[in-house]
Amino acid sequence: MKGGVLLKLLAWGIALTLIGLPVAGVLTGRFAAHSWPIRQLQVSAEYAYVSAEQIRAAVAPKLDAGFFALDLDDVRAALLGLPWVARVDARKRWPDTLELTVYEQLPYARWGEKQLISRAGTLFTVAGADQLQGLPQLSGPDDQLADVVAFHTRCLRQFSGSGLAVTEVALSSRGAWRLTLASGTTVELGREAAEQRLGRFLDVWPRLASGSNGVPASIDLRYENGFAVRWADAAARAPAATSMQPGA
Structure with missing residues (x-):
């Protein structure tokens, strides 16, 4: 009996170790980049003022972290740093996809000499605003x-x-x-x-x-x-x- 119990405990210990090591690796980001890379980037945007190339260039450095270690807040911050980007929704979809929805600023009017007013009533500044017509x-x-x-x-x-x-x-x-x-x-x-x-x-x-x-x-x-x-x-x-x- 004692021998059987010891074998069972040993088996459980080995199983937990085998499970725990990958989980720990994922949590620390050690294995995530290579074992679970981001292979697909799906973007939904209006592309009125922001191009697909700008979005991909801003996100690309973040993708090296891999699926599990990728920080969605970092992705959002990178995109919000682009001119004309008002809001970003980001989520990961198993096993290898990052999905983005990018909402652009919609200009309502000019404010003063250099700023624009969005349709949401907020001020923002972008290069080339003086070229916009009809505001x-x-x-x-x-x-x-x-x-x-x-x-x-x-x-x-x-x-x-x-x-x-x-x-x-x-x-x-x-x-x-x-x-x-x-x-x-x-x-x-x-x-x-x-x-x-x-x-x-x-x-x-x-x-x-x-x-x-x-x-x-x-x-x-x-x-x-x-x-x-x-x-x-x-x-x-x-x-x-x-x-x-x-x-x-």
Whole structure:
């Protein structure tokens, strides 16, 4: 009996050792790179601003660790270091595959001179941003970024169907709003009741536009009960109600 028990214990000891050595090796990364290499890299991305070559080049040095020792956080960090990459999902699939989903920054507008605003409302900087076409220009204090984006969104709704297009929204340090239209017209809204003032102007704009005055050079809505229009052709004047005392 004793001999049989000893043999069983010895057999179990050998089995556990044989199992434990590879497991220890995997955990320490000693065998992982050679015995369980990453052979396949599967990438899902839009490839609008980031190329497949950039993604593979950023990930390639990490793959030498092998399947078990590969640190997914390191992979994500390497990809997040690429311009235009906003978020990365990474996972390993047995026995030899790394799967990546790369989400790119989607530009919504320019902010100031060098930065871009993503559609998620975050600021980011990339080389060649000045080459992008068709983005509105937004500006203001950095801590009021969300306010400027929200105001721009509301302006787009107000201008819908008016025949006018907003290309710039600026908020001064004093809290005054100014718009620039695609025609080059500047619109001064002031600090208070900016959207109400804009709505009042857009209500009468169809009548002004039907005249022969051309394109306004500037529109000043900082009046209590009216507004002032300066036309590009100084000789042409359109009737616009103005108060004697401009508002803030």
